[in-house]
Amino acid sequence: MVTISNLQFSYGSHEVFSNLNLTFDEGKIYGLLGLNGAGKSTLLYLMSGLLFAKNGTVDFNGHNMSRRSPDALANLFIVPEEFDLPAMTFERYVLLNAPFYPDFSRATLDRCLAGFGMTADMNLARLSMGQKKKAFVCFALATNTSLLLMDEPTNGLDIPSKSQFRKVVAECMTDNRTIIISTHQVRDVENLIDNVTIMGSRQLLFDMPVAQICDHLTFVDCKLGQEPEGAIYSQPSALGSAVVCGRKAGDDETTLDIELLFNAVLANAESVNQAFAAK
Amino acid sequence: MNNWFNIKRFWLVLRHEFAEAWPELAIFAAVFMVIMCWPVVFFKGAAGQTQAILGVAFGVICVGIVLYYWILASRVFANIQRPERKIGYLTLPASNAEKFYSRLLLYWILPLAFGFIPYPHTGTEITNAWMYFFIVLLLVVQSSLAVLFGTIFRKGGLLVLILAEVVLTVAWVAYFTTNPQSVKNLDLAFVAQIADYVGVTEPDMGRAAKLAFGIAAVPTVFNIGLARIIFSRKRLRRPMVYVEQ
Incomplete structure (x- = not known):
């Protein structure tokens, strides 16, 4: 699914990864853990083509992600820790964005929204950050992309929503999908993940x-x-x-x-x- | 080929971008109409006005239009000024070319085309092909430069462009002021050739347009081409949650 080979990356003189090798297989939910500044978000951004490695490659189903080809992007969705949604109804947002994802499922979207107690006719401009996050996570799951990256997805969610988050993610998981969740809130994903990946300073500490x-x-x-x-x-x-x-x-x-x-x-x-x- | 440009996907990107940008574009269109129409309000019955007043009005329109296109074109990638928006836009499943040309169409090509619709009420001022020729040259080349600066410097694109223009103008004036001899030594043969080609007393509009297109094409293609390459290399500067250790 995703193969990271000899990855080297730095912000100026601060080296984040030196010779990182890592594989993410399909059909698994990965918990990506690490201290602040260990490079969890950086790794997600490298995997989605938002950052370019100094050396090494990120291969996603045969696509070099630094090229950001539409075929690769149509099979990938990233939920960043902080994001901005346009001022429009969620229904319109779906209408504009769903056609980019060939496997998008309206039924999945409605099911996830219902799980969070939300409806598609809400106006995105009037939602709180937590509500926006829930709506965005629902859309992300409904795209049915084979790779779903989530950066601190439970930040800003209330306690019932955290539990619902685990439920909807588990429901939307399939054998040909990979979900990578980067988080500090380990309790929020404890019973959800299939694999624990722990990043240290510049290197992978643990992957099991x-x-x-x-x-x-x-x-x-x-x-x-x-x-x-x-x-x-x-x-x-x-x-x-x-x-x-x-x-x-x-x-x-x-x-x-x-x-x-x-x-x-x-x-x-x-x-x-x-x-x-x-x- | 499908990964480079697909017309159906281009339409989806265009629709996606327009849905978010239309309030801003509508405001710009309204401002443009004000720039173009204010002389009509202030100079009703222009036949009775002196040439000097009409000249000032025309000058204000020209400066207004140039500034207008600078501002608009430099905002071509305003949507990725903030990382919160940039992530969604750069990971949208479309090629870099589709994303680039959709924004270019909305913030540069369509506004330019909109601006060159003949405005009858200003026809009294734009009386000859030479004037039209220079306006076309100025707007296309200058606004393509604004696209390039907007792509490179994002939020600061307009400021850098204005600074660059001021510095170049001051340097140019300073050079010719301190070296008056250089003005006399200028080879103006090409100006005579242009005058011969287009005509002076009765200018050929068709030829003027062709010439304007030819001269403007080289720097414009360079500016837009470079902006396109720079756009395809756009990335996050650093994660928002990154903490220096």
């Missing part, structure tokens, strides 16, 4: 399917000072310590705690990655 993470790691709470032997990472929690351990034979599978995993990877990516090599 959720199933494999749960197969190799356990996330447990224990009393302070009673951390299990061989813990990879621990941090204070309400119960004492939240610990990431390598999963041994006979250990029960635990629920993925993305926040804990993220902190563990940032603290010591090498140890976390070794747990996958060891088993």
Whole structure:
């Protein structure tokens, strides 16, 4: 689907990526995580042809994205963190934009809008930022593009909408679609994503399917000072310590705690990655 | 070929752009009508006015029109001045050529065509082909420069263009003022050739138009071509959420 090869990119003298290699497969929802300035948004913009790499390529189904060819763009949609919608009705917006996307589905749009309790006759100029975001996400999902990039999609959404967001994204997911969600709000996407990708400074720190993470790691709470032997990472929690351990034979599978995993990877990516090599 | 230019997609882009730009274009069209029509209000019964007053009126119209086209043409890519809009526009599934020419059509070609509809009430001032010839030259070339500056400098395009024009004019005047001999040494043979070709006492409008087209074509094609190349390389300057570490 998307293959990033030897990507090098910098803003002036500040290098963001040096020799980044990464693949995004179809049929998966990726959670793209990282600290501020790690390059998450930059990576999304490079993938959509909004930035050009100094070296290396971003290949999307055989298209070099720096060329921004209509064929490639018709199969890609990006929901930026901040965006501006024209002052018109949503119905008119759909009328003007939907013809660019050959797989656009009006039924999907109506279903998503209904999920958020919205209708297509709303005037975009009168919506709050959160409402605009919901409308835009609905349109993005209805385009049925094979690659959907979302940058902080849950920012500005109220609590019920965050839950609805997960629902509509899950409903619109298909086997030939790839969704990449860049976010700091890890709890908002915890039960949604299939793959965790963590960016560090200038490089990829961690990239693993959720199933494999749960197969190799356990996330447990224990009393302070009673951390299990061989813990990879621990941090204070309400119960004492939240610990990431390598999963041994006979250990029960635990629920993925993305926040804990993220902190563990940032603290010591090498140890976390070794747990996958060891088993 | 389909990825370079497709007429159906071009129409979709044009419709898309017009839907967002029409309030601004309508305001510009209204301003243009005011520029063209104010002498009619102020100089009713122009036959009774002196040549000097009509000359001033004509001068004001000329300056107004040039400024008008500068402002309009330099706003050709005003839609991508803000990153919030730029992302949606650059990722719209159409080729760079379709996006570029749709904006060019709305902000440069159509307004120029609209401006060259013969306005009967100003016909008394534009009495000869020479005048028409120079207006065409000036507007097409100057506004193509505004397109180029608008593409390169976006918001600051108009300001940079005005500054460039002022600096060039001042430099030109300063040069000929400090070197009066150079004026005398100017080879004006080409002016005589143009006068022979078009005619002086009874100018040939057709020939004047052809000549204007020929002379204006080279810098215009250069300006628009360069703007097109620069547009195709447009990208985000840096993500809005980027934090320097």
